[in-house]
Amino acid sequence: MSEAQETTKRAEDEAETPELEDQSDDSSDEGDASGDCEMDFLRNLFSRGLGLGPTEKVLDELSLEGVARYIQSGKCKNIICMVGAGISTSAGIPDFRSPGTGLYANLQKYNLPYPEAIFQIDYFKKHPEPFFALARELYPGQFKPTVCHYFIKMLKDKGLLKRCYSQNIDTLERVAGLEGDDLIEAHGTFHTSHCVSFLCRKEYNLDWMKEKIFSEEIPKCDKCSSLVKPDIVFFGENLPARFFMSMKMDFPSCDLLIVMGTSLQVQPFASLVGKVPKNTPRLLINKEKTGESDFLMGMLGFGGGMDFDSDKAYRDVAYLSTCDEGCLALAELLGWKAELEEMVKREHALIDSKTKKEKEGQAAQSSGTSEKAATGAEGGKTDKTD
Numbered sequence: 254m255s256e257a258q259e260t261t262k263r264a265e266d267e268a269e270t271p272e273l274e275d276q277s278d279d280s281s282d283e284g285d286a287s288g289d290c291e292m293d294f295l296r297n298l299f300s301r302g303l304g305l306g307p308t309e310k311v312l313d314e315l316s317l318e319g320v321a322r323y324i325q326s327g328k329c330k331n332i333i334c335m336v337g338a339g340i341s342t343s344a345g346i347p348d349f350r351s352p353g354t355g356l357y358a359n360l361q362k363y364n365l366p367y368p369e370a371i372f373q374i375d376y377f378k379k380h381p382e383p384f385f386a387l388a389r390e391l392y393p394g395q396f397k398p399t400v401c402h403y404f405i406k407m408l409k410d411k412g413l414l415k416r417c418y419s420q421n422i423d424t425l426e427r428v429a430g431l432e433g434d435d436l437i438e439a440h441g442t443f444h445t446s447h448c449v450s451f452l453c454r455k456e457y458n459l460d461w462m463k464e465k466i467f468s469e470e471i472p473k474c475d476k477c478s479s480l481v482k483p484d485i486v487f488f489g490e491n492l493p494a495r496f497f498m499s500m501k502m503d504f505p506s507c508d509l510l511i512v513m514g515t516s517l518q519v520q521p522f523a524s525l526v527g528k529v530p531k532n533t534p535r536l537l538i539n540k541e542k543t544g545e546s547d548f549l550m551g552m553l554g555f556g557g558g559m560d561f562d563s564d565k566a567y568r569d570v571a572y573l574s575t576c577d578e579g580c581l582a583l584a585e586l587l588g589w590k591a592e593l594e595e596m597v598k599r600e601h602a603l604i605d606s607k608t609k610k611e612k613e614g615q616a617a618q619s620s621g622t623s624e625k626a627a628t629g630a631e632g633g634k635t636d637k638t639d
């Protein structure tokens with residue numbers, strides 16, 4: 254745990270009433286800090302279950318139209334987006350959890366002891382090869398942001414986005430134009446990498462990592478020769494300290510929560526939906542309903558999750574579609590559709606021309622390398638220098 258993380262953890266410990274033995278199994282994968290987070294979640298469940306405070310109805314109708322009218326009313330200026338793998342599937346990035354099409358189903362070729370090992374920090378330190386082979390296969394630069402990513406960018410451009418909390422590690426939010434400050438990459442990012450040695454921790458950028466990945470070389474620190482790992486959060490590692498700090502500042506002032514493309518099953522991320530004020534409308538755009546309180550919680554009267562359909566429903570809206578379709582539909586209701594489509598077209602054309610240039614560069618480089626290999630040249634550097 255880094256010093257900053259320690260500090261956050263300590264601050265959290267002090268700020269909250271401790272001593273509630275929880276825990277569900279979910280949290281153990283995500284590191285110590287999620288315990289605090291789950292406790293918050295439980296506390297929220299209790300306070301809401303007890304019916305503390307009034308529940309004012311903000312949307313005039315529990316529908317996408319109602320949400321659009323609310324955005325247009327000008328009363329909503331601090332939108333938080335929470336996004337997951339579902340917003341990137343139309344970019345061709347596999348969803349980790351979908352059976353068959355999901356990532357875990359396609360890992361047999363790496364001879365892992367069990368599929369999750371590929372993202373486990375202890376396994377990775379001993380056997381980094383499968384992870385980097387997969388990274389090559391899933392490399393972010395090969396994909397373009399989706400309509401949904403650009404919709405979030407549009408919220409930013411219009412001054413409505415408080416922040417985007419993403420579970421994705423594909424950096425597509427950044428490619429779409431969100432900047433570091435707009436974004437909480439809850440499960441880390443490929444954008445930067447660090448030497449795994451605690452004594453060194455040298456940082457490397459995306460270009461450096463990309464070159465290693467595509468040269469099929471295991472990335473080693475040029476200062477201390479330890480392994481270098483992209484800053485994605487592996488199982489057995491803590492979530493970024495920024496996640497916990499921002500969460501506390503952002504959610505109390507959130508006036509519309511838009512949840513897209515996530516099954517809300519991974520903690521502590523999933524518990525964020527319970528952290529907005531209780532009058533704040535929550536829109537889910539997803540292929541299926543999710544985040545509803547489960548049967549047991551319902552029986553106990555806590556009702557902490559989303560409530561789309563009960564006779565007590567007052568603020569949650571589910572729009573069941575792909576994330577792209579949902580964003581287009583919302584954009585249309587807002588009168589932004591043409592602007593959004595134009596943005597997607599323009600940005601994709603830019604990326605295409607960049608990719609083309611890169612490919613030409615790579616082709617030139619690899620023909621150079623294969624000539625060298627053919628002549629048996631050794632010991633020299635490859636023709637690409639840093």
Ligand SMILES: [Zn+2]
Pocket residue numbers: 448449450453454455474475476477478479
């Ligand atoms: Zn190092």
